[in-house]
Amino acid sequence: MGQGTDQGVAGDGGTPPPDKIAAGNAGQAETWNGDDGRYWVQQRERQEARYRRLTPHLMAAAGIRADSRVLDIGCGSGGTSLEAARAAAEGSVLGVDVSAPMLAEARKRAADSGLPQVAFERGDAQVHRFADGAFDIAISRFGVMFFADPEAAFANIARALRPGGQLAFLCWRSLRDNAYMTVPMDAIAPYVQLPELDAPGAPGPFSLADADRIRKLLDSTGFDEITISAVxxxxxxxxxxxxxxxxxxxxxxxxxxxxxxxxxxxAKTVTALRDALAEHQGSDGVTLGSAAWLVTARRR
Ligand SMILES: C[S@@+](CC[C@H](N)C(=O)[O-])C[C@H]1O[C@@H](n2cnc3c(N)ncnc32)[C@H](O)[C@@H]1O
Incomplete structure (x- = not known):
């Protein structure tokens, strides 16, 4: 795996379509270019608020300096790309994502923010042709769990980093560790057929829940000084x-x-979900627990 196939995805108005999407990632590309991607854009402010407590962990670990060249993998609507660009005031930030609607939103936000040092490209990070060693730092906020071939993807990201370059990303621990998933799912399980979101080994939000898997993956794709901490x-x-x-x-x-x-x-689903969420209402709104890994590593 890891060999791309040409894939006819319509242009997003800002850049040409990506030259390659790996065959195994075509389904994810379709999802993020379709209703899911559009819903993320529609709910962008909520998504940023949901990640508000998590993002500072990533930014602190990334260690971005004024002159850093930063790559943001699976950048979505650009929240972390813009934050990185503020830190890399004299450097540069490239956000890469497969989703045209999310990138359109990211570009709009960058223009509104007056941050000329940030750019976006549509591409599959597993096979995208980054210039060798072009980046000092690669970051990702929950954008690295969707690769059909994670070995190929992390090897490609390693190539994009200069030797000694820093990788920092957040990914989810297991579904069962994440109350923001289990509270709603357990409430509605008696009434609807829930999809399987954590099939072992399959791409998806929980594909990197196993810390041993992350460590082996990074070690085998050109990284060392690997740290994995619970957030x-x-x-x-x-x-x-x-x-x-x-x-x-x-x-x-x-x-x-x-x-x-x-x-x-x-009707029962609505009532059960509302009642379950009401138990987590505080003065600030509804809050549920989340469990992530903060992963850092250095390109050999
Ligand atoms: C959970 S969202 C996170 C978005 C963004 N990082 C944020 O924090 O708002 C996952 C993102 O990964 C992107 N993605 C999935 N597979 C990808 C791939 N193979 N290459 C690049 N981006 C990908 C999706 O389009 C989506 O924007």
């Missing part, structure tokens, strides 16, 4: 349970799930 932070979900229910049940995956359920099951 446990509360995650703000929304101002109140009604708002969070609307957000969660309007997600493309939830809509598909509910379409299969009876009217009675749908």
């Amino acid at each position: 446990d932070e509360p995650m703000w979900m929304g101002p109140d349970p009604h708002d969070v229910v609307a957000y969660q049940l309007d997600m493309p995956g939830s809509r598909a799930m509910l379409a299969e359920a009876s009217a009675e099951a749908r």
Whole structure:
């Protein structure tokens, strides 16, 4: 694996389509270019707020300096790319992502922020042709768990870094460790057929939950000085349970799930979810626990 195939993805208005998407990543590219990507853009401010307590861990670990050349893998709507650009005032930041709608939003935000040192390219980070050693630092906030061939992807990222260059990323620990997933899922499980989100070895949000797997992966793809630390932070979900229910049940995956359920099951789902979330309402809104790995490594 790791060999790309030409894939006809429409241009996103800002750059030509990526020259290659690895065959195994075509499904993810379709997802992030479709309803999921559009929903992320629509919910961008909420997404940034959800990650508010996690992002500082990543930025502190990245060690970005004024003249750093930074690569942001799976940059989405550009939240961390912009933050990196503020730190690399005399350097440069390149955000790479497969999602045209999310990159369009990222470009708009960069223009609005007046940060000329940040640019975005559409590409599959597993096979994208980065210039060798072009970056001092590669970062990712939850954008490195979706590769069909993680070995090929991390080897490609290693090549993009100069020797001694720094890798820093956040990825999720197991689904069961993450109350922001289990509280809603456990509440609605009696009424709907939940999708499997953590199939072992399959690309998806929880694919790097196993720290041993991360360590072996990085060691075999050209990294050393590997550190993997647990980050446990509360995650703000929304101002109140009604708002969070609307957000969660309007997600493309939830809509598909509910379409299969009876009217009675749908009504019970809404009530069960609202009641479960109400137990986590505080003065600041609804907050649930999250569990991530903060991973750092240095290119050999
Ligand atoms: C969970 S989102 C995180 C987005 C962003 N890093 C943030 O923190 O808001 C995962 C991102 O990874 C991107 N992605 C998935 N597979 C990718 C690949 N093979 N190459 C580049 N980006 C990819 C998706 O399009 C999506 O934007």
